[in-house]
Amino acid sequence: MKTLLMEVFVAVFLGMISISEGIRLVIMKKLYKFDIFGPGFYNIGLGAVLTIISLAYFVSERKKALGAGGKAQASQPVGKSEYRKVISMVSVLIIYIILMYLTGYLFSTFVFFLMINRIAGFRSWLSIAGVTVLMTAAFYLLFVTWMGIIFPRGLLFNF
Amino acid sequence: MDLIYGLLNCLTLNNLFYCFIGCMLGTLVGVLPGLGPASTIAILLPITTYLDPTGSIIMLSGLYYGAMYGGSTTSILVNIPGEAASVVTCMDGFQMTKQGRSGQALWVAAIGSFIAGTFGAILCSLLGPGIAKYALKFGPPEYVGLLLFSMTMLITLSASLMKGLLAGLAGMVLATVGMDPLTGAPRLHFGVVGMMRGLELVPVVVGLFGIGEILLAAEQGVQNIYRGKLGKMTPRGHDLKQGLLASIRGTMVGYFPGLIPGMLPALTAFMAYDIEKRVSKYPEKFGTGVIEGVAAPEAANNASAMAGFIPLMTLGIPTSASLAIILAALVMYGLEPGPALFLQNKQFVWTVIGSMYVGNLMLLVLNLPLVGLWARISLIPYKVLGPIILAVCFVGAYSPRNTMFDVWVALIFGIVGFVMKKKGWPLAPLILGFLLGDLFEVSLRQSLSMSGGSLSIFWSRPVAAVLIVCTVIFAVFTIKVLRRVPKELLVEEEKL
Numbered sequence: 263m264k265t266l267l268m269e270v271f272v273a274v275f276l277g278m279i280s281i282s283e284g285i286r287l288v289i290m291k292k293l294y295k296f297d298i299f300g301p302g303f304y305n306i307g308l309g310a311v312l313t314i315i316s317l318a319y320f321v322s323e324r325k326k327a328l329g330a331g332g333k334a335q336a337s338q339p340v341g342k343s344e345y346r347k348v349i350s351m352v353s354v355l356i357i358y359i360i361l362m363y364l365t366g367y368l369f370s371t372f373v374f375f376l377m378i379n380r381i382a383g384f385r386s387w388l389s390i391a392g393v394t395v396l397m398t399a400a401f402y403l404l405f406v407t408w409m410g411i412i413f414p415r416g417l418l419f420n421f
Numbered sequence: 422m423d424l425i426y427g428l429l430n431c432l433t434l435n436n437l438f439y440c441f442i443g444c445m446l447g448t449l450v451g452v453l454p455g456l457g458p459a460s461t462i463a464i465l466l467p468i469t470t471y472l473d474p475t476g477s478i479i480m481l482s483g484l485y486y487g488a489m490y491g492g493s494t495t496s497i498l499v500n501i502p503g504e505a506a507s508v509v510t511c512m513d514g515f516q517m518t519k520q521g522r523s524g525q526a527l528w529v530a531a532i533g534s535f536i537a538g539t540f541g542a543i544l545c546s547l548l549g550p551g552i553a554k555y556a557l558k559f560g561p562p563e564y565v566g567l568l569l570f571s572m573t574m575l576i577t578l579s580a581s582l583m584k585g586l587l588a589g590l591a592g593m594v595l596a597t598v599g600m601d602p603l604t605g606a607p608r609l610h611f612g613v614v615g616m617m618r619g620l621e622l623v624p625v626v627v628g629l630f631g632i633g634e635i636l637l638a639a640e641q642g643v644q645n646i647y648r649g650k651l652g653k654m655t656p657r658g659h660d661l662k663q664g665l666l667a668s669i670r671g672t673m674v675g676y677f678p679g680l681i682p683g684m685l686p687a688l689t690a691f692m693a694y695d696i697e698k699r700v701s702k703y704p705e706k707f708g709t710g711v712i713e714g715v716a717a718p719e720a721a722n723n724a725s726a727m728a729g730f731i732p733l734m735t736l737g738i739p740t741s742a743s744l745a746i747i748l749a750a751l752v753m754y755g756l757e758p759g760p761a762l763f764l765q766n767k768q769f770v771w772t773v774i775g776s777m778y779v780g781n782l783m784l785l786v787l788n789l790p791l792v793g794l795w796a797r798i799s800l801i802p803y804k805v806l807g808p809i810i811l812a813v814c815f816v817g818a819y820s821p822r823n824t825m826f827d828v829w830v831a832l833i834f835g836i837v838g839f840v841m842k843k844k845g846w847p848l849a850p851l852i853l854g855f856l857l858g859d860l861f862e863v864s865l866r867q868s869l870s871m872s873g874g875s876l877s878i879f880w881s882r883p884v885a886a887v888l889i890v891c892t893v894i895f896a897v898f899t900i901k902v903l904r905r906v907p908k909e910l911l912v913e914e915e916k917l
Contacts, residue, residue: 280594312590
């Protein structure tokens with residue numbers, strides 16, 4: 263039930279945002295008279311359909327749950343350690359992006375691989391270091407040297 | 422003549438190399454359970470911007486149909502479908518492995534795939550130009566009909582119709598972020614400068630499929646292994662005859678539905694298996710290791726994959742998530758998908774079609790003698806693949822516009838993708854809605870401007886009217902077909 267409510271809330275919220283943006287654009291319609299339909303109505307229409315289907319989805323899922331003896335959707339039990347791994351990965355990605363602003367591509371990629379290889383399941387620090395150096399070098403050669411992609415310059419230093 | 426020219430063009434060293442890489446990667450992706458062609462094409466998409474467009478599309482196409490070949494390997498050997506389209510192959514393929522006949526099953530799957538792939542390439546050469554010529558007469562109302570028709574795919578991309586529709590609509594709302602394409606009015610930007618430019622397709626796709634998939638794999642643990650023997654490779658006598666005949670029947674069953682949006686390879690494979698069972702003299706033996714049970718679905722899923730290139734190239738309609746990403750690639754290279762593609766970029770189109778013939782031959786060579794190697798590749802654990810894929814996703818999201826905003830977008834959509842997969846929500850409809858949303862809005866508003874706001878324009882133009890009627894018919898038809906498909910198959914399709 264909790265999951266269903268959350269799902270419906272997100273969908274209705276998205277629909278409502280679309281509708282409110284549409285209304286704002288309809289009020290501003292004088293700016294683009296040449297377009298009969300205008301961008302606002304499209305957003306209102308989309309938002310309305312999304313909201314209606316979300317509510318229909320809620321009703322149908324609720325009926326199903328009641329039909330199955332009042333039991334709501336049972337979510338899969340997930341261990342804390344499994345979620346911890348996902349949260350760690352996301353945190354490493356955030357750190358990677360921030361480091362990229364501060365130190366440039368090479369250093370941040372090295373730190374990223376160092377952390378992510380540990381989280382991914384490598385146990386020995388020696389193998390982590392070896393794999394990290396190899397991966398960083400391969401990525402630098404491929405994307406920076408060969409493909410010539412220009413990454414942001416670091417604010418503190420640039421490697 | 423055009424085809425010969427395309428074939429010759431494809432035989433240049435560069436194009437052969439891209440075709441080979443595409444087929445190799447496709448087979449690899451097909452072999453590795455959990456990593457689907459849509460995700461891989463999405464991950465590679467930004468990298469291909471640095472390559473020549475023809476070579477890139479040859480590579481991405483090879484990857485797509487190569488995955489259909491490779492998908493059978495793990496289905497047969499370890500009862501884990503590398504691709505959703507190979508789910509049905511498990512039923513008899515794994516039974517054949519248990520009986521020590523896995524070599525024969527792999528042989529017939531490869532030959533069936535080759536027959537279907539080559540047949541698909543021939544029909545693509547024959548039908549493509551005609552359809553494109555006709556479609557050139559299309560105006561905005563016809564495009565609305567066409568886009569509505571392709572949106573029927575939303576129904577089949579999810580195990581739940583409602584979830585598919587909701588995800589598709591959410592994608593369409595996300596497509597409206599940024600400047601309105603007709604008036605330039607900024608929408609849904611919340612004062613963020615990056616959002617005023619709109620959400621770029623690549624970071625969204627890379628996030629949802631690439632990052633989301635790795636996060637999910639991290640949560641679920643490392644993939645499994647194969648340590649068996651292949652046995653005798655070539656089937657003989659009755660098995661050979663039945664296998665080849667079933668391949669031809671599977672090709673026919675898979676090809677024509679494959680032209681319709683929403684008729685995914687996984688569904689046509691199921692249809693082919695179902696039909697094969699009905700025409701068989703021994704239907705009760707299906708599921709116990711019958712060679713037709715491998716040949717027919719494998720041929721069908723390959724035929725459908727190849728058929729999907731016709732609506733993609735001639736009308737700009739993708740019939741599956743992978744083809745939707747190839748469509749995005751075409752747009753990214755500045756090639757307008759649709760009827761004009763055949764006229765304005767003749768050399769490109771025919772080279773890609775030519776590459777399909779070459780690619781199918783390459784895949785046959787790659788899949789028959791090297792099958793043992795592919796079987797062992799499924800040993801690669803996610804702890805090696807995961808970090809590499811994440812770093813490629815990062816570059817992939819950044820490189821199209823060289824902005825860090827897109828990397829944040831990819832990360833956010835990665836989390837969204839993970840949560841959606843975890844909660845059983847399909848990703849493909851969201852991408853489809855996002856991809857088609859813009860074009861649909863422009864065509865709809867242009868049509869209404871033409872008619873002074875009246876909806877009658879869609880009924881007064883015969884082609885538009887026929888397409889809208891077809892949309893309704895196919896929607897009903899698809900829902901009926903889906904009722905006969907096991908729910909588990911659709912859930913599997915969502916996952917991959």
